[in-house]
Amino acid sequence: MGFWGVTTTVMGTLSAPSTASRRPTLRDVAARAGVSFKTVSRVVNGEPGVSPGVVARVREAADALGYRPNAAATALRRADGRTATIGVLLEDAGNPFFAALLRGIEEVARSRGIAVFASSTDLDPGRERDMTRAYIARQVDALIAAPTEGDFAHLAQAADEGARVVLVDRPATGLDVDVVLTDNRAGSRRGVEHLIAHGHRRIGFVGRDPSIYTSRERFAGYVEALDAAGIPLDMALVRREGATRSSAADHIDNLMSLAEPPTALFTGQDLITMTAAGALQRRRLQDRVAIVGFDDFELADLLQPGVTVIAQDPHAIGRLAAERALGEAASTTTSVVPTRLIERGSGEIRA
């Protein structure tokens, strides 16, 4: 037992690369096929103007030697500077929302032979800047980012360097690039209206920090819905600060301890929703206090009652963003992906 209780067994000595010979190049293939290396280049790239017999000979030689083109040399030489590589900057690849988004990007990229760099920023602008620079150095063709707040100079620089920049999940003010967003405000409004339709007038809101764009939009939707129904906004029922996880439970406990507690809750993110559902369960209130959450999550239907949510479509966002990033760049667009209300029980509890 060593590090972290991990057992490590030494298996064998690492041999030098089995064939000490370096990796074959165009010249090696050319020598074997008895042609010039430029002809091999043509065959490898499927360019026209090579006789069938020569193509066959070159193919054979390339296969025999296990030739693979050197991407660095290609990137260096190509006139258009394309590297068939894109960079992705997400908040957290471990979060189900971003994980699904990444999968959407990946699918489109793979179908076009594009490799994907991925990294998580954890909302740290410094990390975002460093990773953007690392991707610029590697000449990515496009950069898909869920931007942090603050300074977008590095994203602008990426665009200047010729990378196609596409923002997902949130826009960046003052940057004229493609954006793919969820309709946060309309979704949130829809969810709160759903609660109002079930007779609720004291509806608590628990969301993330207002410094986050999606958090602001979702709160705006909440305000709009109340306003449209003529219900005055009561800031005593609103909680918008602190870290996602630990503080959310405190917020719920706190709201439920009010002299006049809310009869329903609207939660602004999946992790908050889960925590809130847990907190209501602990207080045995899950069948009396209604809850609608933003973001769908695995198992929402297995809780009792099932959790009603406003579902986003992260997979579609990812696909759309990748198609934008890899498609023709005629003009910059903003795409808004709609949400879906999924009724499962918790949102249909009447006041």
Added chain:
Amino acid sequence: MGFWGVTTTVMGTLSAPSTASRRPTLRDVAARAGVSFKTVSRVVNGEPGVSPGVVARVREAADALGYRPNAAATALRRADGRTATIGVLLEDAGNPFFAALLRGIEEVARSRGIAVFASSTDLDPGRERDMTRAYIARQVDALIAAPTEGDFAHLAQAADEGARVVLVDRPATGLDVDVVLTDNRAGSRRGVEHLIAHGHRRIGFVGRDPSIYTSRERFAGYVEALDAAGIPLDMALVRREGATRSSAADHIDNLMSLAEPPTALFTGQDLITMTAAGALQRRRLQDRVAIVGFDDFELADLLQPGVTVIAQDPHAIGRLAAERALGEAASTTTSVVPTRLIERGSGEIRA
């Protein structure tokens, strides 16, 4: 409304890269600083033998022009062929287990200035082969893969090309490379022993297809536990085929409809466990049939009863794999990461 009900708004015409000038090179910086380009190269790489005054002048010129080294040219020229890039091949970046594993890799990579290519194979060997080739072409320094079954020739080739290969989650027979594994067999045995300790003797097993390594190991642990307790293996209680999700529910329904149904279930993967918990709920059996699942999952503690699991530590696996991939290559090792039993109620229901 267009594609998928998505609203797309055209925002503006995409301008040509703001400064039509190409990106600055060593030569541009050299011209501005009044030195040779080789001197700039020395300054940029922090090599000794440059006088302080010249260093300052070069730094200033580089900053003024916004110089960033061209990674392709560096990779092409460097003697050791390092690109500060690694490739990661997972089964599915959208699955929480692999997402956490990827985050672990990412953290270690970022701390060392390494960029990470990520992609999902969905257990398709063809996809694994294609992506491996794409990464070889891009000269990754290391390849971290959760290998599919079958042909490992392409992984061997990656190793031949000088890439450090590290396997995670499952080994590949006949490949002498580093491996980082969960102790599947011991974990599974522990889980089944836990059920036996609570008086169960008819314990159902629902797992993934035996073609998957982890599935075989977990079943082996199940068999070992029964064997040690002197309980005969009853294949009528074992279900090991079909797709993860849809078929699992059928398997549970099927097991529970037996003349002598099992009093407890051991499930071999998170998705199966969730489905099984749902199926038991639908049959109102959640408080009568015990269940222990392999893999922890979000919300396992919010279900009623909470779901007892054998938890892996994917984050640790990722970190360990990345450290192996980026560290010194003295010998090949196999690291085994232990599991943890988390009691939450479902596994403590007595027979």
Added chain:
DNA sequence: GGCCTGTACGACAACGTTGTCAAGGTCTCA
């Protein structure tokens, strides 16, 4: 002053590929 040593810098080749252009051969048609 001549010689040696060490330091600071520059010239140039090379990495493996793509783009440009030219050379040689075959074919067509007057």
Added chain:
DNA sequence: TGAGACCTTGACAACGTTGTCGTACAGGCC
């Protein structure tokens, strides 16, 4: 049969960087 067009192939420069080597100059010593 000769001119022109087309097709196939090769020679060579160039991409931006790092590695090797050479050169200029300052300082120390006899």
